[in-house]
Amino acid sequence: MGSKKKDSAAGAPLSELLRLPHGAVDMASLDARATPGYPGKGKEDAPVHTAGLGRRLSDLQEMLYAGGRAAPEVSPRVLVVLQGMDTSGKGGVIRHAIGLVDPQGVDLTSFKAPSEEERKHHYLWRIRNALPRPGQIGIFDRSHYEDVLVVRVESLVPEDVWSTRYDEINEFEAGLVAEGYKLVKCMLNVSFGEQKARLAERLADPTKYWKYNPGDVDARKKWPAYMEAYAAALEKCNTEAAPWFVIPSDRKWYRNWAVAELLRETLAGMGLAWPAADFDVAVEKKRVAQS
Numbered sequence: 351m352g353s354k355k356k357d358s359a360a361g362a363p364l365s366e367l368l369r370l371p372h373g374a375v376d377m378a379s380l381d382a383r384a385t386p387g388y389p390g391k392g393k394e395d396a397p398v399h400t401a402g403l404g405r406r407l408s409d410l411q412e413m414l415y416a417g418g419r420a421a422p423e424v425s426p427r428v429l430v431v432l433q434g435m436d437t438s439g440k441g442g443v444i445r446h447a448i449g450l451v452d453p454q455g456v457d458l459t460s461f462k463a464p465s466e467e468e469r470k471h472h473y474l475w476r477i478r479n480a481l482p483r484p485g486q487i488g489i490f491d492r493s494h495y496e497d498v499l500v501v502r503v504e505s506l507v508p509e510d511v512w513s514t515r516y517d518e519i520n521e522f523e524a525g526l527v528a529e530g531y532k533l534v535k536c537m538l539n540v541s542f543g544e545q546k547a548r549l550a551e552r553l554a555d556p557t558k559y560w561k562y563n564p565g566d567v568d569a570r571k572k573w574p575a576y577m578e579a580y581a582a583a584l585e586k587c588n589t590e591a592a593p594w595f596v597i598p599s600d601r602k603w604y605r606n607w608a609v610a611e612l613l614r615e616t617l618a619g620m621g622l623a624w625p626a627a628d629f630d631v632a633v634e635k636k637r638v639a640q641s
Contacts, residue, residue, distance in 0.1 A: 416625050
């Protein structure tokens with residue numbers, strides 16, 4: 351994974367190309383500018399390829415949604431976790447990839463610093479409260495992984511507290527999968543240099559001032575510590591039940607296409623079908639014709 355060559359795994363599903371291998375993780379070896387699996391030429395045709403996923407994604411999402419309405423007690427649900435450093439593009443993915451499906455079938459939660467009420471509870475309490483409903487696609491803009499990332503780097507809790515959370519998270523995610531959730535964990539991998547360029551772009555454009563946070567520059571000073579924390583989270587929480595997908599994110603067009611294609615592959619592999627009618631179709635056709 352991470353190679354810029356497209357022909358080494360021609361025809362392989364994107365989920366295979368982007369899935370993080372098990373074992374030690376070296377963040378520096380993960381190429382943030384790679385474009386594995388992309389079927390087109392590059393930026394110039396990316397809008398066409400991304401939009402081309404829309405119709406199939408929409409059909410699959412509607413099947414999922416219909417199942418949730420018809421039989422919520424057995425309907426699956428999808429949870430997409432978007433995790434990454436500032437400027438990695440979580441908002442862009444939500445607009446351009448998740449935006450391809452009907453918003454009524456999406457539960458979006460953006461996790462900021464915990465509120466006073468949330469601090470009174472276990473760190474997973476607010477996560478459980480935000481889980482998608484049956485038949486829904488849940489999107490987490492940041493997630494429970496903040497509690498082994500920013501919490502670790504900023505020393506918000508002692509090491510003997512955050513260090514136990516990896517196993518806790520694995521148990522939590524395995525439980526979700528057993529309950530019928532499908533997890534798609536995406537680490538949006540942006541490089542140190544690209545992050546700087548994007549922060550500069552925000553300062554150069556008054557329409558993007560609202561996106562700029564002075565605290566992002568402070569976080570850049572701790573980049574090595576954050577990379578160490580990400581490496582640990584990726585390595586320790588990369589399970590068979592809930593694997594990590596590393597999305598090269600220096601190229602926005604690739605990032606958006608990749609997450610959309612990952613979601614399409616996920617939904618297509620779930621064996622979704624339209625719910626059968628719980629009424630006599632022939633009788634109802636006759637009633638409608640006579641109405």
